[in-house]
Amino acid sequence: MPRAGLxxxxxxxxxxxxxxxxxxxxxxxxxxxxxxxxxxxxxxxHVAGLxxxxxxxxxxxxxxxxxxxxxALDGRSSSEALVALAHALRRHALAHPGRYAAxxxxxxxxxxxxxxxxxxxxxxxxxxxxxxxxVPPDRQVDAVRAVRATLHGFVSLELAGGFGMPDDVDVSFDxxxxxxxxxxxxxxxxxxxxxVG
Amino acid sequence: MPRAGLxxxxxxxxxxxxxxxxxxxxxxxxxxxxxxxxxxxxxxxHVAGLxxxxxxxxxxxxxxxxxxxxxALDGRSSSEALVALAHALRRHALAHPGRYAAxxxxxxxxxxxxxxxxxxxxxxxxxxxxxxxxVPPDRQVDAVRAVRATLHGFVSLELAGGFGMPDDVDVSFDxxxxxxxxxxxxxxxxxxxxxVG
DNA sequence: GCATGTGGCTAATGCAGTTAGCTTTCTGTT
DNA sequence: AACAGAAAGCTAACTGCATTAGCCACATGC
Numbered sequence: 001m002p003r004a005g006l007x008x009x010x011x012x013x014x015x016x017x018x019x020x021x022x023x024x025x026x027x028x029x030x031x032x033x034x035x036x037x038x039x040x041x042x043x044x045x046h047v048a049g050l051x052x053x054x055x056x057x058x059x060x061x062x063x064x065x066x067x068x069x070x071x072a073l074d075g076r077s078s079s080e081a082l083v084a085l086a087h088a089l090r091r092h093a094l095a096h097p098g099r100y101a102a103x104x105x106x107x108x109x110x111x112x113x114x115x116x117x118x119x120x121x122x123x124x125x126x127x128x129x130x131x132x133x134x135v136p137p138d139r140q141v142d143a144v145r146a147v148r149a150t151l152h153g154f155v156s157l158e159l160a161g162g163f164g165m166p167d168d169v170d171v172s173f174d175x176x177x178x179x180x181x182x183x184x185x186x187x188x189x190x191x192x193x194x195x196v197g
Numbered sequence: 198m199p200r201a202g203l204x205x206x207x208x209x210x211x212x213x214x215x216x217x218x219x220x221x222x223x224x225x226x227x228x229x230x231x232x233x234x235x236x237x238x239x240x241x242x243h244v245a246g247l248x249x250x251x252x253x254x255x256x257x258x259x260x261x262x263x264x265x266x267x268x269a270l271d272g273r274s275s276s277e278a279l280v281a282l283a284h285a286l287r288r289h290a291l292a293h294p295g296r297y298a299a300x301x302x303x304x305x306x307x308x309x310x311x312x313x314x315x316x317x318x319x320x321x322x323x324x325x326x327x328x329x330x331x332v333p334p335d336r337q338v339d340a341v342r343a344v345r346a347t348l349h350g351f352v353s354l355e356l357a358g359g360f361g362m363p364d365d366v367d368v369s370f371d372x373x374x375x376x377x378x379x380x381x382x383x384x385x386x387x388x389x390x391x392x393v394g
Numbered sequence: 395g396c397a398t399g400t401g402g403c404t405a406a407t408g409c410a411g412t413t414a415g416c417t418t419t420c421t422g423t424t
Numbered sequence: 425a426a427c428a429g430a431a432a433g434c435t436a437a438c439t440g441c442a443t444t445a446g447c448c449a450c451a452t453g454c
Contacts, residue, residue: 106357141364142372153350160303167338175339179380
């Protein structure tokens with residue numbers, strides 16, 4: 001019985017590969033053990049159980065998503081920033097649908113503090129984007145919620161195969177993002193000159 | 198061994214109750230059998246298995262959602278219709294989170310023809326709403342996708358507990374819906390007078 | 395009043411996660 | 425170099441779930 005040379009990191013990487021190839025629902029200890037060339041209980045030497053493995057994968061995916069979002073903002077301002085964020089997020093989700101799904105908050109039953117921090121970082125990036133658009137502070141929470149709802153709604157419907165019509169989905173996304181930017185800019189303008197009109 | 202008097206309908210109703218109380222993930226044959234006061238294999242006399250039971254529940258939930266949406270449109274026109282649809286959908290989802298989740302397309306692996314028809318009906322209602330807003334036919338697919346993405350995105354994030362900030366979620370929703378209506382009206386106006394401006 | 399079909403049941407199988415406890419291998423100290 | 429102990433693998437066993445097979449009893453129809 002030669003040692004397989006596992007480690008918590010390697011187990012998490014294998015789990016990530018499963019999620020990448022077959023989606024979060026396919027993440028089972030059996031699948032990971034098979035990839036590791038190891039019996040299922042052996043995994044418990046490196047990870048506390050399935051929920052812990054899920055938590056590790058989710059943390060990685062949320063961090064990655066936050067990185068993608070932050071990278072899109074880099075060097076851009078005003079509406080360009082939000083548009084770039086939107087496209088970067090969708091591109092990432094389409095390229096790694098399993099990871100995107102694993103980053104959603106309903107996949108892990110009891111989120112750890114680390115996971116909450118990672119999620120907060122992603123939200124912070126979105127907040128920076130709406131701030132760059134001129135949305136005043138007292139509207140930023142609403143604006144961030146609008147951004148998240150819009151982008152997540154579109155991408156999750158698209159990934160779930162919810163768009164049956166043959167019409168170009170890229171066009172629909174551009175349409176949606178344009179409307180979002182417009183609405184947020186208007187909100188900014190509205191509060192920027194509160195009593196003038 | 199007195200007969201329990203089950204029927205496919207009754208089994209589906211019990212399944213719906215499980216989904217209502219504990220969410221779609223908690224729907225197991227064991228849970229339904231317990232409610233029915235019956236051994237698990239007995240259920241197979243009335244339903245083909247767990248996937249079939251899920252399909253039945255999903256069909257009911259999608260139909261119900263389409264009804265709610267259609268009911269909101271009743272007697273309303275222009276932007277009022279879409280606003281009413283939005284609030285009716287969110288109200289229904291918050292009142293029956295399990296049913297709303299069960300109505301999503303990723304919950305059933307292989308949707309039946311019936312389920313697709315029910316989904317198409319819901320989409321048709323959304324299309325009627327955007328048409329009432331003056332969105333021209335060649336923009337309606339984009340508009341419907343925007344409506345679905347916006348509403349589903351917001352509601353699913355809210356149900357997943359994704360909104361950590363203490364700020365009023367009702368206000369955020371109104372903000373989002375107002376922006377959506379505005380963007381769709383603008384799209385209608387834009388295509389109504391294509392070359393004038 | 396019996397024959398039949400239907401609606402229950404128990405038993406058994408397979409697959410998932412998890413725990414316990416054993417053995418082997420690596421490592422680090424003397 | 426030898427050995428002690430920790431770390432990493434294993435098998436065995438248990439639980440909960442879905443599913444299938446096959447049995448038995450009730451209810452109905454002739």
